[in-house]
Amino acid sequence: MPLDATAPPAGAADTAPLLSVEDLQVHFPIRAGVFQRQVGSVRAVDGVSFQLGRAETLGLVGESGCGKSTTGLALTGLIPATGGAVTFDGARVGAARGRDLARYRQRMQIVFQDPFSSLNPRQSVRDILRAPLDIHSIGAPAERNEQVLAMMRRVGLRPDQAGNYPHQFSGGQRQRIGIARALMLGPDVIVCDEPVSALDVSVQAQILNLLADLQEELGVAYLFISHDLGVVEYLSHKVAVMYLGKIVELAEKADLFAAPRHPYTELLLGSTPSLDPRKRHGFTAQSETVPSATHKPSGCAFRTRCPLATDRCASEEPPLVPREDGRLVACHHR
Amino acid sequence: MTDAAQPAPQAARARRRIRWPKALRSAPLIAGALISATIILLAIFAPFVATHDLTQMDMPNRFSGPSAEHWLGTDNFGRDLWSRLVYGARISVTIAIIAVTLSAIIGTVIGLVAGYFGGWVDLLLMRLTDIFLGFPPLVLVLAVVAVVGPGLLNVALSLVIVSWTEYARVVRSTTLSLREQNFVLAARAIGASPARILWREVLPNSLGPIIVLASLGLGTAIIWESALSFLGFGLPPPAPTWGWSLSYGTRFMREDPWMSIISGAAIMVTVLGFNLLGDGLRDLLDPRHQTRGKS
Amino acid sequence: MAPLRDIEAGDRRPADVAAPALSVRDVEIRIANADPPFTVVSDMSLEVAAGETLCIVGESGCGKSITALSLLRLLPDGVRVEHGEIDLGETDMLALSERRAEDIRGDRIAMIFQEPLTALNPVMPVGRQIGEALRRHRPMSRRAAARGAVAALERVQMPDAERRAQQYPHELSGGMRQRAMIALALCCEPEVIVADEPTTALDVTVQAQILGLIGELQRRLGTALVLITHDLGVVAETADRVIVMYAGRRVEEARVTDLFDEPLHPYTRGLMGAIPRGAATGGHGRLTDIKGTVPPMWDLPPGCAFAPRCPLAIDRCRAERPPLEEHRPGHLAACWRVNDAT
Amino acid sequence: MTIRKSATRGVAASLVALAAAGAVQAQDSLVIGADVDAGTLDPRLSRDTTAYRVTDLIYAGLVHLSPTLEPQPDMAESWESPDPQTVIFHLREGLTFSDGSPLTAEDVVYTFETLTDPDFNAPQLTLFAPIESVEAVDELTVQFNLSAPYAPLMSYLSMGIVPSDYAESGADLSSEPIGSGPMVLSEWNRGSDIVLEASDSYWAGTPEIETVTVRIVGDNSARAQAFEAGDLDVIQSPLSPQDIQRLEEDDRFGSEIMAGLGVTYLNFNTADPLLADPEMRQAFAMLVDQETIVNDIYQGVDEVATSIILPSSWAYDESITQPTFDPAGAAEKFAELGWSDSDGDGILDKDGEPLTVILSTHSEDPNRIQAVEYTQAMMQSVGVDAQIQITDWPSFSSGYVQQGQHQIALLGWLNLTDPDRLGYAQLTTGGSQNWGGYSNETVDTALEEGRTALDQETRAEAYQTAAEVIAEELPYYIISYQGYQLFWDKDLPVEVTADPRGNFRGMIGMPETAE
């Protein structure tokens, strides 16, 4: 599927992407002084655009503090976006109010990273999974418990554990509960915010398999946020690489991993340990100062770490533009 | 799908194994619970455990020490001290419970609202809290009792005015941290209203500190009540309040120390009991104490 | 970026291994203050020579961190080495008085911790924390210690070391903090370094630098390195030899190339199959997941601890614990079915 | 460890030594414990005991009251009364205030003119109300013109004379007093202590004691303990009865226990429907166990009272008696008045109304609270549903009793230097302190006569008449005559003479102020 971030939302429903994000911005104010006036802002998410189709997975990858989680939270409305447009199933979300907003919320769910803090320790699994149904008055109250049990089975939990509390489950099981909760409202899109990074490898594989299975069965789309290139590679159809609030490269998975275009993507791939002791990278100890969102370099934010950087990179911010092979890259030199 | 649920019974078994022995091993908790329970039971069953009429005076026998007839001796009117202390427990505990319950409710609501909504609501409520914190507590209590007059409910009310702030501050800070917890975000993601979030998600998780504060608060309330009686602002006689007994007792401390010692000890033991209970609960409810040593 | 280089990993081990820098034999570690007490590490043995890197790999709760702490006699209260031997060169660590152990820690054996933000004292400038260690083991003036701390920071390629030495941990980035941690561990040039998940809290690009740094310094100083990790990628990148732990025991031990070429234990194989890249790269092929989770240490099944999760488990596995045996030259595994599975 | 131990012991020892040194040092100085701080040191505005006592040292009045309350010449050398409504005082020659300025008739006139000026709001305004005018006949002669004959006047003229020039210059006498008495103010740390030094300008000479420190210790027990610990040289009433007994037995201390000038009494609100009938009041009075209250609660430091006249007074007549403790009699009386326990709940009732009464007092005095509590128990024992109300003094006095909202209130009067002071204002119809709304013609007439008659015998008879009616009708039921107790350290360099008002002149060696 060719990508064009600058294209307007398409009119025809079947060809239009399910979710279209344009120039999303999340800025946090910096306050100072006696009266705590706003003296500036942290541009945590600084003009992010992408599209997501039905039953598709977009991997959003980047290092800590690059704004990938903030993007996910802003899309699910958990923190306010300060700019940009989100179109969901052909409708502008920013304009939605009341019931429409609630419906949008219903169709867009989130799974969190830490399976320990994402479940209320004082509620049983049944309570946790029933809550979405109760809030949106879905189904007859008497049937809701049945729905809960069905969902538990679907995500691989034993229904007889419905009365148990989160602390009685292992990390992997908790993550299943988190996924079940997100699925209760039958969403079209699930934002997966580092859903497996707190898990052991063996359990991580269980959850990744589960997510893959669910997508196949339910046709749900994922915005899959992770810092782990391997995990992203496994699950995604397309991958977007973020650096300091911006997408620097967006491409089909195979293309991206086979031949990274942006120097940053290249650096990420080159820093990931190989799994073959005979093919070691031979990392070097060289150190560098990594800028943060509060102190963003001018022009291309990556220029301070980029081997290709020139004067132009300092003065002129490279736009994210489509290349001949269909991928989008924000670099003056690649 | 794989059988991921398999180890759960093990986990549950382990949990039980950890919890009970821990609760039972904690000597302060047990002592606190026993003392508190005893005091509350004595208060409830005062008519059955009291051996003498509360107001039966016997001036020739005033200040008699403990004896078979008067287990804890007699007071300044020759009344049976044991019976009066038992009935006094009723008053002290009732006042303490009313004061603590009301403080906890008021403080919790304010803390929840301030912590969850933040912004100017928070600013306003916390400034209000600061105002009440800025008073020396005893001055405020005295002033309030002077306004409303002495009486069981009034004394309790005056204690509420100085103690709700503590709950507000604690609940606010737990709310602030809970607000950022993913399960609260998750509740928002599934569309829960603020009221539902506060009631279902935040409050149950704030109960630990509230319970701890409350049991410590019971002790404090009992001390405050006795201080009020000491200064003459407590319940009027012949109410057998501990504060009066101690207050009278201290006047006769030099010649007839029994009354002072026994009433003081009654207050101390009770406060100690509630404090131990509160501390024990704090340890028990603290999640850090529940996890087992990691490898 | 660094080009991929082919390295014959595992060949760096010196041929004349007369005396290992650190040798551990049959250590058992128990949580003594639990009710009832239980064992968290059993039959732990390892040897690591100067200049060599030994990786201990396993999932959370397998006892690898406790093992690491025991090497420095840093076990928390109530956790005890029940029996066994830990020899640092000629020194029997377990026989030392606490004061003697204090003299050795940080001097001859040092540790790098996982989370440098919490592992460094938040209210003390990093330079002083390093200087303190120097003064503790090398009699020197305060001023000399301060200079030594800056030098130690320079050695770990801390940019602007002079200024950074004056800063508090929270003022440094994650990578710089870990560099400071390494500088602290290496300031007295110990014979053995124990690194417990030194890069887990870091971003990949920083992880690459830190791994590179540790490798360089180790080569330069000829230090023996025990590296604890859960990441097979890190193992493949750094190890000479590998110990795979499961539920408090070694289940497999081999030279790194041997392990990756032919994992013998079903658990090791499961781990490798569960890693998204490598095994299942390119497509939606399913990952081999290991069903269930690690059993808690106080509630281990009889027989092989991995049996309940093992696809190959037979009745014998559930009844009888397999010993760690050498199945290939220098390649040990604890499994009844090593030869049935391959 | 041993070293540390001996070090602590050393500190303790040096502290003890220090305390001892302090005691030895106090050669010609005197530390007196007081229960409250003086509100003011302007004698005209004094309203608390400490202010009375301290101003009595700083200032001197026309007369001085001896320990037996006889007016003695002080600033006035002599006086005469040409007619019942005129008194003429002759001042001593050469009197000066402590600042050296002369004390003349003008100062006396100024003092009493301000006192009687309603805008000046002197607390004792009513006592001086009969003074119509004061004039200076010459430098040394002052004439008081009264609106009516006013017998008690002399006992009030111990009021200190203030320097008119100094006062009119805008100086604040309250905090920077200047008088003509035996001592001058040296330091006043409010709420803590008042330090006085001997004056050399007092006509009768310089007191033996050079420095008097009045130290305020609010709590009675704490004050007694401080006295025992040697921090105070003299303490006096109010004291806890328990402490009094102990101190009396302690041979380190000198003691004087005597009848005081106060009473503790029940104020019946005669305007209250329940208590309007004297018979009802009598019945209630019969439930007051004076013996127990006086002997057990006050541990015998007070005396059982019989009427509104103090035993020490020239008007006292022991044949006048109030009802005494008699629960059976009280029960009978209630029955006669129609009160019976008709519903069997243990409480008397009449016309379906239970016999409920509120006993009240203030919270500051534990003995009064005990007295009320004890009386409550006695009342309950015969079926009176007696309740207790205890509030702090301001609420109790100004917000409650003075508004006539009480039923039976336990109170006290102090400083009853003349029978007039427990009568005229309190018990005459419409009297300014007649909070119980009592009214009786005989009493009104008798009290008026007691005030205006100049001959003591006539006055005594008048007061006895009034007292007799009061003892019968009981708007006041006097429970006890308060005792006065004084304790002092026997090591004091002066001979201590007690004064029932608690004044200090007897402690600096000037009890009589005689030449």
Add this chain to the structure above:
Amino acid sequence: MTAYVIRRLLLFVPMAVGIICVTFALLLLIPGDPASVLLGQEATAEGIASLRAAMGLDDPWYIRLGRYFADLAQGDMGRSIFQNAPVSEIILGRMGATIELAAVALFLSVVVGIGLGVLAAIRQGGIVDAATMLLAQLGISMPVYWLSLLLMLWFAVNLGWLPAIGRGEPLIPAFGMMLAGNPAPFLDSLAHITLPALSLAGNSAAIISRLVRTSMLEVLREDFVRTAKAKGMRRPQVVLGHALRNALLPVLSVIGLRFGALLGGAILTETIFAWPGLGQLTIAAISQRDVPLIQGIVLIFALIYATVTLAVDLAYAAVDPRIRLR
């Protein structure tokens, strides 16, 4: 930093206004008329009425409140009804004593509290721990006034070691005299302050010791303590050099609150030990309905409290480099 201090100071203004308003409301509601209290039992109705008028008590409440604020803005806290002196003067004369008492008590409770807390923490689970914490529990459970009377009875009356009441020279000038070669006043002042400060400090020392213990145990479990051990530091260096400083951070924030509590507790202690401070004055002012004085005292209490809280916050920032004051 400066902005932070200014902001904190500005925040005090609404708080003070609130406190004044609350005080005002309470005093309006309290029964008992200062005019008639002033004139005593012997007052007449006319006298009371004219005095009320003179004192401005007959004005509507908002006028009185407004007048109070207007005066306050000029630094005038009014005149005490009973002491007939400016409130500010009376309070200034007393404040030193209370601050001295509270400060010494705070010092005692901090020293004792930290000492016992550290001791209990490093001996966790042992007999020392149990004994210390039992002592702390008793300290918390003991009514202050009872403790005061018991201490006075024992040390002053029975043993005669220490004076029972009163205050010596203020400590600081007395200390100066000691430096000048005359130690007697300083020792005397110490002797006087010992009992009141001890009974006042008891409760706080107990609270602080428990807090220090908890905090210390927590810090001792922290990673950096393990790091310090890993680099071979001696145990005392680990405990005192690394753990204690971090453990004291949460304690610091409580010290401000404790100071407030000590000021409040001074009301009882000062009354019993005849300590010439604000606490004693407070009881007198309340029992006399001396409205301007009560308002002044409460305001001063709040002011002292706010100042201490500010100081504590600043100290916190100084001790903990992680706090950046904005």
